[in-house]
Amino acid sequence: MEAYLTFGGNCEEALNFYKQCLGGEITALMRYEGTPMDGAQLPPEWKQKVLHSVFDAKGARFMASDAPPGQPKPAYSGITMSVYVPGPDHQPASQAFDALSQGGKVTMPFAPPFWGGHFGMLVDKFGVPWMVTSEH
Known part of the structure; x- marks a missing residue:
């Protein structure tokens, strides 16, 4: 079982922060640009946002992404x-x-x-x- 964190447009900033804090690496990163979502419905400023990523740090691993545009900003409740x-x-x-x-x-x-x-x-x-x- 792995955790999957969702952000409201600042996923890459968060991943770089976690890289500094935990000494880990971003081992996979896919952007919205070039995917089937890249079209009229995707605002130009969202093309470089994170569609999917994997973060590894000394055996700890989680995945993360930016929620698609128009989705509510994620709020974490009931998880840690x-x-x-x-x-x-x-x-x-x-x-x-x-x-x-x-x-x-x-x-x-x-x-x-x-x-x-x-x-x-x-x-x-x-x-x-x-x-x-x-x-x-």
């Missing part, structure tokens, strides 16, 4: 992206948490929870909720 950040200690996970929270809102600070390791929750600047965890 969960990322486990491996490392010899909790520092890589702490750095990922801090990076993801830039411009967003921390809902639970990154700290040791009662079950062990480190854990924190946030909503990033794109409105996507995240849980970041480390076993250390």
Whole structure:
């Protein structure tokens, strides 16, 4: 099972942000231009928006796209992206948490929870909720 995030026109910006935060790569990216949707119904400014993409980061993978023009802006409710950040200690996970929270809102600070390791929750600047965890 893989998560699929939908954005309202800023998917590529979000993917580049996640690339910085998580050290991953955009391994596939398809734009609206040149697809069957590229025609009279597709505004010119939408041609370079993301129709489909794949993001991989140290074994974590998700897909993302921009919603077609005219669709409501996505709002995330009832879901959370969960990322486990491996490392010899909790520092890589702490750095990922801090990076993801830039411009967003921390809902639970990154700290040791009662079950062990480190854990924190946030909503990033794109409105996507995240849980970041480390076993250390």
